Structures are given as structure tokens and as C-alpha cells.
Amino acid sequence: MNDFDTSNSNHFKYTTDVLEFHILGGLTTFGLDRMRVTLKVNRIEDKFHAYRNNIDLYNANSVEKFVRKLAEFLEIGTSNIRRALQELISELENYRLELLDQVENEEAEEYLLSKKERRSAADFLKSKNLLEKTNKLIGQSGVIGEDGNRLLMYLIFTSRKMDNPLNCVSFGSSGSGKTHLQSKVAELIPEEERLSLTSLSANSFYYFKRTELKYKLILIEDLDGADDVLYPLRELQTKKKITKSVVQKGIGGQGKTKNLTVEGPISVAGCTTQESIYEDNSNRSFLIHIDESEVQDEKIMTYQRKLSAGKIDIEEELKAEELLRNAQRLLKPIKIINPFAEYLVLPKAVFKPRRTNAHYLQFIEVITFYHQLQREKQYDLHTGEEYIETTIEDIKYANEILKPILLCKSDNLNGATRSYLEKLKMYLENKGDTVFTNREIRTAFRIAESTLRRYQLLLLQEGYIKRRKDVQGDSFVYEIVDVNEFKELENSINSALNFCIEKIGSKTSISKKSN
Template sequence: MQNLRIHNSHFITFTDPLFTIDVLGGVDLSQVERLVCTLRITYQCYPPFRTTLDLYSDPQTDKLLRTLCDKWGLKLLEVSRSLYALTLQLEEYRLQELRYKGKAPEQAFAPSEEDKRKAIRFLSGKNLSDNLREQLNAIGILGEDRNALILFLALASHKSGNPFSVLCLAKSGIGKSYILQKLSECMPNGSYSFHSRISANALYYFDSGEINGKALFVEDLEWTTQMLQPLATLQTQGRLVNTRATKDKDGMLHSTTFEVIAKLCLIACAYSDKNFEELGLPFLCLHLNHSPAQDLAVMEYQKKCRAGRIRTEDITQAQYLLKCVIASLQNISVINPYATLINLPEDIAYPRKSLLLLLNFIETITFFFQYQREQETDKTTGEIFIRTHPQDIETAFALLKNSLFRRADELSTTARGFYKWLNDYLTEAKTNRFTALDIRKAKAIHPRTLNRYLQELKLFSYIQVAGGNKHREGFIYKLTDFGNQTEVQSRIEQEIQATLKSVWKAYRKEQGTATLSPEQEPIGEEPETKNAEPSEEPPQKPSKRKRINDKEEHTFKLLLELEAQSPDREYIATDFTALTGRNHITEARYLKRLWQQGKLNRKWKNRQYYYTLVTTESKTVSQTPMSDPQTQ
């Protein structure tokens, strides 16, 4: 390229004893099979000649040669020699640009032997979970101890054969991007890929080598079906295949298949205001903390950073230690011998996906605690593996307890938070009735957002209209007893404790011991003593919700009992939901059936039906059962 002068990528000058040729617009690097250029050819004092041609096309170059020879009276051999030199040097320039176009490979993180020993000592410590929380707090993640621990365990699982993925759901301004940035700084170089945003179609064109066995950070994930479906497929099946029609250079359509094979750990953030657990995604959905106390803690930390009270050396040391911890983990198989004993509470929605997430998270915890578990060898295959300990199952239940409660909740996250605030507000005000204007006076909330919350609470019978008017002062609402989740949470807690007891019982039977050491004692189970007398009564099983098969007959039986206590009263569907455990729609349907059978009277007022017990003299003709004319 001795005759080429590269001004920039869009302007190149070629000079030889005969011509001065300017390449306007540069050289196209995307089409290697063509060399299309726009040339401005200058010869002595003549006006320049401009043309656009493909230098790889013989008809076009021959035409240019004849044109230059006829225009300026030059010899064909001299002109062809100049064009040949131009083509050769432009070709060399393009190949050189293509060679250095890609990114420079990142240097792999390689800790020293001393740092690796410190990391293994850290992983072998007894209080590993507490020490890990301290390090996460040291790098600047505050108030999210449980969520940060789950996220870091998921990040460490990218080195295992079964990675675990987590989605962080929160509104804008909560700190989703900040947490992802802090966690990415704790990852070794070359073990993760950070993206601010990924389109739905971009997943089908990823290079498998770039994301396979790595952690994929997505700062702003589109919460759409087109985006979530390929992510879920890639997570569950480990491969993504897309076939579409493409055109070749001749314009003919052909089917082209793009395949991505990768096992990745997805850590993404999304703006969420709905109950997305209903989608049954193969990811764990975490709702970040946005309480006022969390806001105060974050603002206090920001003040300390600006005041210079937070040492950057401590943050750097904590980040380097966590990098060494992840780099010290080895890819080893995990076997959970207690998987058959793990049962989900009956109140958890979508039990298949929920159980799979729980089992995967238990394996993730066991993988992270690999230096505290004894390695075993399969005699048939020779594979080295570790077994899950009951403490890993306890840790998984303790960390995912809020997520399990969240999956058992029929309300969305924001509506549940608003309902808790509303309950506390009315308790403090010592009243059970309120209007939308009362809420807006006490809490800064957009009217449409408030209306959406009230509609959702009214739909699930957490509140009901007690009076008022839509067009004047507004409706007057009152709380019902249906919104109390204490019974559901206690039932879930009992079933979790029952599962843990069965796991510990199987572990003691396997070890051949009847007692446990203090550090192995399960949560919620009292330690056994040698001199303890056996109890005469067998242990009671956790109470389960009894299935009612009587349908409207059971509702009518309860109504008669209530009528005996207070005669001539009015009944609505919510009066029976707390007694039967069935939802509002079911009880309303059963009351309607009783009215159709002539056992109840009903009256429409305050935008709902009120039912009363029918006496013998008040039964109308329309409610009496009609006789069959064929039997008469």
C-alpha cells in the first residue's frame, strides 16, 4: 500500500506517475466478493473524470480503460497497469481492516495461588452465608441482603451444568441497574456478557461461543411475549432454533436456519407492575425492596460516598475476593437424594414450574457449598459428584419463602403493597370506611393508579362498596375479612416445616444417628434427648384445606345456622367466603342457585345482591319449581 494515502475510512487517495485517483466514500467492508468504488481520476491539467464501478468486474474495468485512453490519448498498457495497482492495494487495505475489525480478546482472570487459597478458605468457612452478605454490603449493595445473596448464588451457578436465572422486577428509580452493575464488577473477566438492551430477534443470532457457560446481564429487558418466549426456550432446552426465508444474490428465496446452543445464567431487570408469576416462566422473579426505610439507607450511603467516608480500597478488595471465589468454583455434578421428599404447599400456584425452580435453586446452593460437601465417585461411570445436605434445603426455603408467598398471592405486587398500606392507615384512623379522596389526601398517588388498585381489590372482594355515588362524592368503600393472608401463610409455613422434618428424618436414618448436633438442628424442630419419653399421641400432621363437596347445600346449611343466631338478616357472598374458604364468585353462584330453587329472596342495592331467607308465605310463583307436563 505504498501508493495509498488513507485520510480516513471514507476518503482514500492513490497516486502513481500517471494518475491521481481519489476513492470517494471508501471501500465497502461488508461485501468481500465485490469491490465497488466511486473514483475521481485526475490526469495532468485535464478536468477530473468521475465514475462508479466494480473493480472485480471485467466488463466495467475494460470500459473504463477504453474511456480513459480515448479521452486523454493514453496507451492501454499504462492505464491498465495503474488500475491493476489500484485494485491490488485497495484489496490489501480491505483485508487488513477486516483482520483488526473485531474486539480484542479479554484476558482471562487468573488469581494467584495465595488468592485462590484465601477464596477456598472463604468457601470452607462455617458462616459462609453471613460472610457473603458482609462482602456484598461492602461493595455497596444495601438493604437487599436476601435478594443480593440469591443473585450472587445464581451468578456462581454459571460454572455448573445447570445454571440458575433470576429476573429483578421493580419500578424505575429503585436501583435495578445499580445492583446489576455492582454484581458485574464482582465477576471475573470473560465470564459474563453485559448488555444494556437486547431485542427479541437478536437472541437468534448470538454466537454460541460468546454466551455459552457465561452470565448474561441485561439491564433493561423488554417484558413482552416475543422477548420472554425465546429466553424461556433457551433456558429450559439449552438451544434456540430459528428458520426463516432469506434471499441470495440472485433474488431466490431459501430457508436459512440459525441455531444457538448455550447454557447461560440470565440476570436481567425489567419494569414490572403486574403479576408476572402467572406466566409460569422458568426464571425466579425477585421484587426489589422499595420501602421508605430502603430509600433512607440508600440516600445515607450516597451521602457517605460523597463525603469520602467510604473507602474505595475496601470496595476493590471485596470485589477482588468475590472474583476469586467464583473463579475457585469447579464444575461438579450435584445429586439431591431428598428430592422425592420435597413437596410444595398446596396454595402455591403453578406447582410444576415452582417445584422445578426450587429444586434447581437447591442444587445451586449445594454447588456453591461444594468445599463443605464430601466428594463421592460413581462406581459405574467414575463421575465425581456431591450430595445435597438438609442445610441446603433449609437455606433454599429460607431464601425463597417470600417468593413462595408471592406465588400464592392472587393480587399483584403493587396492589398487595397498597392493600397493606390501606389496612394500616384505616387501623390508625380507627375506621373501616374510606373514599378515594381520603386516600389521595393521605398518600400521593395518581388518580388512575388509585382507581386501578381499587378495582383490583374490589374484583377479588378485598373491599366492597358500602354507599356513595359515582357522579357526586364518589363511592364509599369498606374492608372485608377476605384480605387476611395469615391463614394462608401459616398453612404454607406448616407444610414447609413438615417437609424439612421429613428431610432431616431421612438424613438421620441414612447416617444411623438419632440426634443431631446443634449446627445441624433443623429450623422449627426441637432437639431430641436420649431420656425423652415417647409421646403416646402421634405427631399431628399440618392441617390442610378441606374440600367441600356439598356445594350450595353447604352454603345453605351455614345460612340456616347464621339465621338461627340473628333472624331476618341479609346475606351477601362475602359472608360465606371466610367460613368455607371458597372465593367470592363461587359463593355468589351458589347463592344464585339457592334463589333459583326458591329458598332465598334477593334484592339489588348498593351495586350488589342481598339475599334473605324465604318463609313459606313469601314464596312467589316464579320461584316454585315447575312440574313436568309429561308426568301429569
């Protein structure tokens, strides 16, 4: 009787009456459409006279060629070798499918909080001014500056535990610290609930375990080099599931189809220098523009100097990280109901309001979710389902945090061009002038000519600046059309958000009086 020995995961043995097959290096479960192995074959009575070869056992031509060479080398009939190989392939297929089933049924090991850790995390989540304390702890963990962006990113990462997670894309020039910000905030999420990707093909996504990515945070360090994975990522974000069919081929060309399914939902975060390229993905995400101001530069460099001088308390940073991670572990999925949702209307200036409106309402739910230990649990009278309700304070917090995001979504300019224009306005105000030349700005801002030309062209096309002939020479000078346009846009957004809060307040007062 033939014997198939898999006791050594790196050295399988398959023995027939005449032959002994050694599968060196074991068998991978990655890629069910192929079965590439390293084979060593010898006669039972002659272990030293062996034939070795790398082969894909699902490639019929390669297998047939292998059979003929092996028959010649060992001086055995091809029919005996063919039958033995078919039996070996069948054994390997069964073993691999059993291994896959076993792996899929394995649940991720859950981190068990000690009583002390659980109590500290619960006390923190129940404390007053939770968001302010959270932002302070994020800073204590080593995230320098970026006060608004870091809290926004942390809350987006928190949404991974919800049925409709949020996503974010960080924009900034090379060396601006976008990847550093993302990775530092991600360290505040439990390690078992996040996955960092540096290099991945589109097909690779389909070979994760069925629920391996479910409710996980997926981090992509550089979207510029991840074009292939953007489509499956969008599908996981939108449809919360991706499926691919693969064919497992046998030696005779026969095969069967197996569906590879990976389930979401997932929360995705990525970084890029190219804002305009990722429109499809950015529509599904919050756009975070990294602070590239001189003030932020100084904060980072001051921290670097103190770290080099040994004046940073690393132990305190680690304690802050651990407390925030444990707080995340305490948060449990629960239904959120926003009784004020009908009164929340986005400012008219916001572009693509349908998707932005969904993001806005979901972000309010995230804040409610984060405050779950402070909210009274309620139960649906018809279904008995447990839920908590959004408060007016949650909406106020969301409005404050999202103002820069809504402002960007209402602006005709991209983030980099807007930053340039606002810097230009400040420069001219300090100078006490209204006109400027390209040469002057290139020298003052130390900006590349190609970059300046791109900014100027967009500003001219959109009507934010105008060009006119210099009366003192033959060159051209430029002038800003409306210095206050951005402040007016900001004021209109603030007014719209405040109006919603006032409307909710008045409705609530009327409701209380009627009761």
C-alpha cells in the same frame, strides 16, 4: 497474476493487470447475507483518476449499475470489470469465512488468579456460615439494604456455571433502584463471564460466536425496550441453543445457505416496571420485587450523604467486590445430587407448581454448588462421574431465602398491589379504623388517582376489599374483607416447608438406626 492484499485491516487492495480496487474501511463479519463495502477503483497507470462508491456486492442490480458507470468513467469494457469484480467478491468471501472460523476457534481469555488471590478465595469458600458472610460482603461492596433480594440475585447469577441456570426479573416502579441493584450485584461476577445489553435486535443474537454466550450472565437493563429479543432469549433459556439460516448471495444471484448457531445455557436477568406483560419470561424466572419502603429509602439516602461527605471507604468496597469475583472464578462445574429431593413438596397454594417445583430444586442445587469446596467429592459406581451431595442445611437455607418468592407465587395479587394492600392494612391499624375512602388514601399515600383506581379495581375483583355506602353521606367507603389473609398464607407456606424438613429428619434418623 491478481494480487489480494489484506495486511491493512482498514484498507484491502486487489490488483489485476488493468485495475486497482481499494476496499476502504475493511470488511465486517457481521451480517453474512450482505457484503457492503466502500470501493475506490482506478487504472494501474492513473491512480488519481479514481471512481468511489458505497455498494452491497451481494445486490446484483447495484453491482450491474456500478459496472456500467465504472466502465464509462474509466473507459474500460464492462466484461473486464465484471470478471474482476467476481474475482474480488470470491476473494472477499474466502477471507471473511476464514476470519469467522478463526474468531470462532478463539477461546475467551481466562483470568489467572495469583496464588494469594486463589488462597483468599478458597479460604472464604471453605468458611463456616458461608451464605451469611457472602451477604455481608455484598453489603460491604456497596449494595445498600435489599438483604434477601441481593443474596437471592447473587446465587441466581452463580447458577450460570451450571447446566440448568436460573433467571430473574426485577420489578419496581421508575426510580426504585431495580437497575442499580442488578448492576451492583452483577459487578460481583467476573467481567469475562457477564454481558450487559442496553440495545439489541432479535437478529443480533444469531451473530454472536457459537460459544460466546455459553455459561454467561446476560443482563438487560430495561425489558420494556427489549421486546424483540425476548423470543431468542426464551429459546436460549429453554432449548439452550438458537439457530438461524442465512443465504450468502453472489453476483449472479447464486448463493449457499449457512447456519448460524449460538449455544447456551445462559442465565438472564432483566428489569421492568410492567409486571403483567412478561408472563412467558417471568414463568421461566424468579420474580424479585424491589423494596420500595420508607426504611429502604432512608438507608439509600443515608449512604448517599456519607458518600458525598467522603465517609465511605471505597477501598473496602473494592476489596469486597474482588474477593467475591475471585470466589466465583474458583467455582467449577460439578454434578449435584440431592438425596432428599423426593421428600420436598411445595405448598399447595403455589400457582403453576410444575415450573416452580423445578426452580425450587434447582435453587437448592445452586446452594450446594456454591458450597462445593466444603463437600466431599463422590464418584458414581457405574460411570465414575464425580459429584457432590446436597445437605439438609442447604435445603434449610433455600427455604429461608425462597419464602418471599414462594409467597409471591402463591398470591392472587401482583407485587405492587400486594404492597399497597399491606401498607393499607398497617395504615388502618395505626388509625384504629376499618374503613377508608379513596380521597383519604390518595392524600395519605400521595398516590396518583389512576394508580389508586387500578389497585382498588383489582382488590374489588379479587374480593380483598368491599365497597359500601357511607351512612353519613352520599359517597362510598371501602373496607378490607380479611386483615389476616396474608399472614395465614405465609403461615401455611412456612408449615409446608417445615414439614418437609421434619420429614427428612425423621427419615434420616430411621436410616441411621437401621444401619
